[in-house]
Amino acid sequence: MRKDGIATREKILDAAQDLILDRGYVGMTIEHVLDRVGITKGAFFHHFKTKDDLAKALLQRFADKDARIYGETRERAEKLSDDPLQQMLIFIRLFEEMFERLTEPYPGCLFASYLYELQQFDDETRGLIRESFRKWRELLKEKFEAIARKYPPQAEVSAASLADAFTVVLEGAFITGKALDEPGVISDQLRHFRNYVELLFRQPRP
Amino acid sequence: MRKDGIATREKILDAAQDLILDRGYVGMTIEHVLDRVGITKGAFFHHFKTKDDLAKALLQRFADKDARIYGETRERAEKLSDDPLQQMLIFIRLFEEMFERLTEPYPGCLFASYLYELQQFDDETRGLIRESFRKWRELLKEKFEAIARKYPPQAEVSAASLADAFTVVLEGAFITGKALDEPGVISDQLRHFRNYVELLFRQPRP
Structure with a gap:
């Protein structure tokens, strides 16, 4: 083309x-x-060819971009520290920085938008949504496993659900920030997640 | 009628x-x-009279029901303990119990659904959404203020954004649970929030 x-x-x-x-x-x-x-x-x-064709291409582009941002931010964090816990804290802080620049509520996540009209999409599109959420889980799960090997967690937690928690905070903060018309909600909520990770893995394994 | x-x-x-x-x-x-x-x-x-009329009545009913559940759960937690921190932990746990019973992904939150089609609604409806999110914030903010007076937080946090965090977890977990087709995500994520509150306010003020 x-x-x-x-x-x-x-x-x-x-x-x-x-x-x-x-x-x-x-x-x-x-x-x-x-x-x-x-x-x-x-x-x-x-x-x-069709509106449906556009919807699929759009979701694929969104998924690719998201995967790239997650991957690049993780790489950057890994260059900035050798410690898995510090890497995770830096990873979250880099996302905080991204969203601190907002002056208007974030327009939202295309995945969430599709999920609230799920009946309109076919199995292929639904599958792509599920795969993206799984990919994010996998990407951070490994890191939380490495953290837990070095720092005993202060509460019983699974690495997979901790990885999901990052996505949950973003998705929930997009909605809450939009509802309240307050763009600062997203970075504030990421900071809570960072506090949680810090408090949960406070002491290195002796 | x-x-x-x-x-x-x-x-x-x-x-x-x-x-x-x-x-x-x-x-x-x-x-x-x-x-x-x-x-x-x-x-x-x-x-x-119109579809728009139905949309408003529906949102009002959803808001009223939500306010009732939040209010009744807070009251129940206040009867079960005199300590504000324990009350908050019980409050979260009662929500965990509610969502533990799910065997299919939660269909979602009507507020979030409207927010992802916001252009379709007038200022009155948008105002009702904002007011509901503010009410939830107020309801839990007071409680977090009472907790912070008794237990010095382990990180600098605002009571309002901690109150928002509860809503953020629910909204984000509805989406993530639906995307992954895993109903257990909601109670898992509420447990993380409970862990966070517990770790954040661990030591009573001497």
Whole structure:
């Protein structure tokens, strides 16, 4: 595809994402997208066969971007310390920094948006959502296992559910920040999670 | 209104809530509701002037029910202990018990569903969502203030954001449990929040 073709495709995806997070998937029509991007129906259908096709491409792009951010942030944390606990605390702090810059409520997570209209999507799309949440769990679970080997936890916890807790905080904070119209909720809630990890693994194994 | 009139109104609201949590607000049509309840269009419009009218009544009912559950659970916890920290730990545990009974993923929170289609709702409805999240904050904030007076926290925290954290855990766990198709996520995540509160306020003020 030529460069301007790729640019148009990305513009369609960007517009569709904004629209879906604001209006819902069913509430977003192809006309809304055409209006927002300033293209014809023909140009749209050159890139996506159907609205459903667009929905899938959008979710795949969101999943890829998320996986990249999680992976890169983990790598950066691993370069900044050799200790698994410090790596996790740095990882959380890097996410806090990302969200501290917000001046308006975060528009939300595309996965959550799809999950609240789940009936509209086929098994393939549902599978992609589940796989993404599993990937996040796996990525952080290993790290929590390494932490627990070095620092005995102050309460009985599973590494998998601790890994989920990071995702839970983000998903819940997006909603709460939007409901209260307070963008600061996300970094505040990440700080609570960081406090928890710190308190839970306070003492190194003797 | 006659007793069977109230019953039909409640049946419509129940059906609409299930449908919205599964299909989204725009994705739910009045025909879906008629089908589900087994009534005529005339019977529907006897109870609700418009779909928008139904949406508002539904959110108000959800908000009232939520406020009642929060309030009653707080009261129960206050009867079971005189210590504010123990009251909070009991409060969380009572919610854990509620969600431990789930055998299927929780269908979700109507507030979150509306927030992911926010453009579809007017200022009055948005205001009701904000007020509900503020009420939950107020209800638990007082309690965290009383705890902090007695037990010095192990990290610098605000009572308001700790109160929000409870809501954040629930909202995030509904989404994560649904994504992973694992109902146990909700009680697991509440347990993490309980661990956090316990670790944060471990030592009574000397």
